[in-house]
Amino acid sequence: MQIKRSMAIVGLCLAGLLGPFGSVQAADEVGAKLCQTCHDEDDRPDISKTAHGFTADARVPDCISCHGPSPTHAKKPPGAPTQPKPDRMFTKKSALPASERSAACLSCHVNDPKRALWAGSQHDAADVACSACHKIHDNQDKVRDRATQAEVCYTCHKEQRAQMNRPSHHPVPEGKMVCSDCHNPHGSAGPKLLKRDSVNDTCYTCHAEKRGPFVHQHDPVTEDCTNCHTVHGSVVSPMLKMRAPLLCQQCHTPHATGKVGAIGAPSVGTSGKNTTNLWQGRSCLNCHTQIHGSNNPSSTNSTLPLFMR
């Protein structure tokens, strides 16, 4: 009995000490620790595998860095009908302008040379915030995973999604290439946010055999690969905007027997420039095979300027 009474007295004293001490401790929580009093480990998603979850890195932000101090969210003001949201919200329903949402990320990431040209870039100018593509509170940020990146881009780029479903395409649906292999969505000096400074320079990172320069060059090739190719996908191999000879005849005058398209004509002419050879096989490229340019220097061979050898 005496032991029980003693234990009760000790317990009460302890409660007396801990109670007010505990509440004083809770009232003193500041910064991210205050957030964690409600958003504890059970409530927070696992980001342990992400850069933001690697707390040994002194640069890693805390809740306040991105969401702001949010005092009214942390402690609901008396009389407020509902608990106010944090200062900065990044969800779809957020009323915060895109530039302010991105500013939270840029406070650290602006120093990254790969994001140097973000300001004024197409995505910035179109009010696409960082949080539109990136999921920060998730170990699996879909846009940074090669297997799922294209899905995120297709949220806005529907035309490219449809083109990728066509039979002649870069291996994006197969997961062997991703959009960011050619594009830098964070800003670039090239057109259409291409990684290099021009369409051609971007293509040459994998297709350097087309760079030349060549002895015999083809104007539209040196100017822009997309004059002839539609790089996201086509029904015409190899990713042509239009099949030959229609594509070629957008610039070139004809030289064929029969100037209409026909298959299986009973009499197609005796010349090699007949309807069948012009519309089937590789069409104009049956003969004009070096269409990207030829380095053959033979000054006595008059077929060379026509990209035939």
Added chain:
Amino acid sequence: MSTSVFSFHFQRSAVAIAACAVCMAAFTQSANAQTIISVGAGAVSGSTADRALFGQYNGLGEDRNLVGILGIDYSMRDQDAGQWLDIKGSNLLGHTRELGLVWKNPGSWKLNANYGELTRYDPSTINTGLLGAGSTTPQVVPVAAGAGSDLTLQTKRTSLGLGMTKIISPAWQVALDLKTEKKEGSRLFGIGMNCPSVIAVPQCGANTGWALLMLPEPINASTSQVETRVSYAMDKLRFSLGYYGSFYRNNNDTLNPSVPGSLNANAGLINILNQPVALAPDNQAHQFDLSGSFDLAPSTRTTFKLARAIATQNLDFTSAGLTGAPAGVSNLGGNVATNLAKLSLTSRPIKELSLLADWRYENRQDDTPIALYNSEGTATYTNQSFPNRKTKGKLQASWQFNSDYRGTLGADYETIDRGVFTATSAIAGVSALRQQTQETGVRAELRRRMSDNASGAVTLSSSKRTGSNWLKDNNGLGLTEVTDVSNPVLGLPSTSILPPTLADRKRNKVKIFADWQPSEELTLQFSAEGGKDQYDVPTVYGVQDTRMNLLGVDWTYTLSDAWAINGYLSRGQQTLNQALPAGYLMAFNDTSLNASIGFAGKTTSKIELGGNLLYVNDRSVYAQGLDASADAYSAALLASTGGLPDIVFRQTALKLYGKYALDKTSSVRVDLIHQRTSMNDWAWGANGVPFVYSDGTTVMQQPTQNVSFIGVTYSYQLP
């Protein structure tokens, strides 16, 4: 003949990465490490022809029906030591294997290495008598159509990349990336010639004769790239100095076919067909750049980039087996220098107003020497220079009317100057060129947030392109400026075709986007786009106009905490009107329907299911009328054949997966794919009649391709 710039030994390097990874894993056993190994097997149905489109890139296009599956996913986070290590490997037993490593001390340094293989199987099956196909010395052996041997072409890329980043201080950072890729195999290629020929009179002689031959282009080349950057970041100024180098080396200089005289009686033609074909020459490019940003004020920032690039090509003609160069010329001496300047200013002077000004200048100088490379009959002319100067400007202002409305107005300007045409060169087969084009455009956009759950945007844009006077072919050296296109003598012939990349053009486009979440479970997205390019050319030939439109709806529905379904439906259309003198009036129309539905969820805590059904239907219609000056032959041809059949590409792909968690550390996953494809492209044959090359070679793509795949993978997380 050349060797790689960087002598990486791919297989050994890949093993090295793997060994390093194992060591790292063993060293950091005490850290928070997770290793998941996946092993399994897959079976795919059908022949290579059945899998031609399905297996283009995924490694399932080769001639085997069973595949092994091996993958690794290792991640280690050691907060105490500040170490981070990721190793990922997929398809390690196949020809599309990838292995990547990222090892870093966040905030201090980072190393990354990756190895990858990608084999592309050409979806065509070739039947040919050709010997040495894919080599630099193929021998043409005429056969009856269909009586040769089957041949499938493929190209294999093997790449190795190494990268390093070091954060020297909060302000300084240095990065170095190296990548080399070897490409081997062959691709569809060929040669052809028609005699007699106005350009090859001495070679052809007076005899007639023509031949087309399928000769695969042999590929054995490497591309190496190096990129290094030193970056500095202060409070308001951030800039970096960078170097990028690209080196292309081709082990094949020429393709040297052997064509027998039995192919055609015209000896001159045979002689032409036996000429060497120049393959892509070695080349290299270097670029130095300075880029960065500067905060002029708290809400005003400028970004900039200055760059200079030099691309050269100086392959010795003789050592490459190419003869006949002009006297005193041993190589092209190709030299193209490109200077770039880009400046962008963004500002938010008041909370409601955002401003953007962007200017970009790019000047490509072609300093490649000019020499008499060309001849036509007795006339000789030089190669051509291709300078190009582009200036682009953009102004944009956005106003936030209130929390619900935001409007944007923009203006764009672009001018391209292609330089003066090389007076000692000539063009052929082109009616006219143009030195300068300029395009101005305006844009307007209105975004509206209708509620917490709905928002939308409408964008309108319109631009107009004009240019300098047309420069018509002299039928000899140089070009002549046309000041009055309608002049019957000095103007452009009424049959001229003018390139759409140079022609006057009016472009209009509208885009509408809307997001709506009517309930917690349902999300909808609507999109609609439409555009038209109208070309204003002095003749009725060439491209007259093009149009596009795209309508789509995307949706997701959350059935419960465990289940969700999603899908989309889109329909696009592209049209083009194009005319050929004395020939067709082509009204091209492509309609594409894409539909998809998918689901994912968990039946129990152990069973996860998912799937997707995709349907694509693309129809290209080539509707032809006749030009008023079409001859009787063309009219009769169109009437008797009906012109060009529609080309329809149709594909249905069903993908299902199921994953069962055996316990906390292991699981089994089953993947099922069934794909049905049909395509009636008449390029290689129609109505059972193949396109036949002069030696009897045929190329075929199976019009109906059905394939199924099943894969079972066991994944185990190591303790």
